[in-house]
Amino acid sequence: MVNERAIHGIWSGTISFSLVAIPVQLVKAVEPGRVSFRLLHDKDYSPLARRMFCPREEAMVPPEEIIRGYEIGPGKYLTVTDEELESVSPERSRTIEIIDFIDLAEVDSVYFDHPYYLIPAKGGEKAYTLLAEVLFRTHKAGLAKFVLHEREYPVLLKSTEGALALITLHYHEEILGAEDISPPEAEADAAEKSLIKTSIQKMLADFDPRKYADARRQRIIDLLKKKAKEQGEVEAPAAAEEAGEGPADLIAALEESMRRVKQQ
């Protein structure tokens, strides 16, 4: 699908550091390939809708009566409006200001959140290529702060196959400490150590992401194709299928009109 994509971005601005400014556009680097399903009522295939339900009133609540509350204790909330949330949202970034250049290897991949590509805008091609090249050769990455969709993220600028990628990072406080999950110290004997070492060496390969396709997604798509062919689709009913009583005046006017049509 990549080739169908217009090369226009979700954000445009400049990368800047010291005296360099490179005009760029930001585009998505991944499109999640999930196959999504609608939920249907099994007796007549009506598509189902989600509604907000108030268990106290045992009634559906219309959207205009729904507000946000932050739970501060059992049954206690602070209410927050959309306007209030907006007032504390950071302003849109115009620039990606690189604060530091760091060793790429220093960033634990557990911090990587979401990847994007940067593409050079008019006049930025040369500086862009240069930056991508230098980052690639030196295994360095730029660290910057960046606001996207009303959230400020620490981001990493790295080189990827001759282009620049921007990866939003998780904040430190979002990362669950590994100390909670690493096992308590245990002595391994020399034989065990060397077994693990040689196993790893034997299985050493180059990373080729093309080798790993989303097999479940493909199997779902194959299943759907097979069902389309063998079983065919089901159809949701029209709302209120029962032969209807329209308004009496309308029915009478239509009867009269029909009588005249048939006389013609």
Add this chain to the structure above:
Amino acid sequence: MSRKLVEIAGKRLSLANLEKDLYPSFGFTKAQILEYYRRMAPFILPHLKDRALTFKRYPEGVDGDFFFEKRCPGHRPGWVKTAEVRQDDGGLRTVCLVNDLETLIWVGNLASLELHVPLARAATPETPDFLVFDLDPGEPAGILDCARVALILKDLLGNLQLAGYAKTSGQKGLHVYVPLNRPETTFTDTKTFTKAVAEIMEKNYPDLVTAKMAREYRQGRVFINWSQNDGAKTMISVYSLRAREKPYVSCPLAWGELEKLAGQGDPARLHVLTAEAVSRAEKQGDLFREVLAAKQRLPHL
């Protein structure tokens, strides 16, 4: 993969795979599709304007897989106009509005051959601007039977002082549109009205018409699908291409013409290809103009 940069109204667009044949059994390339939409832009744009577009994309051509997309893609150019519409689940969805030539060409470049739009504008989602009789023939009934039903509908509506306009669906059926263009119209009104009409047609022409969706009634009859008059439904836009073996178009036909063509008894005459759609529009103008303009009131509602 080949790309071609074009500039429309100062907006730059990178068009991909122009030489790709998207109707392989007929021979109609992406370039020809974009040229069709470019030439038809003055006629189709008013009918797409301010309405939430549903994409139906055929990246591998009409024989390949297609996908529906209601959401405006995140990779859209910054100048594509969008609106936020309420979804069934109460959430908001960002949709594309095809309001200008550059957006129409961008949409075509995504291999969205078929352009589907709702009966209401995005800003007034509860107000249908027109109502629709979607005439869908059940085999062995065909487009000639639809023409018969459409012509009866025209007379029936005429007796109620309502003007209707017919177009081919570009598939097997016909659509009859009745302009309303009144802010007080609701989908409850249009659904009640079209259902009552469908049922009276069924009652008077039981061998020709059914108002019921269930398959067992539709065989050999024309199903008047009144349930399309719903805020959640879309119709194929007038002048849109269809993804069939040949590039058929959902094309307006004047009543006199429909009567004449149907009278000749040749169903093929009622299927309009791109070249004919272009020459008709350029000669006759937009026969669907009144659908967006005429103000009509539904009686007895």
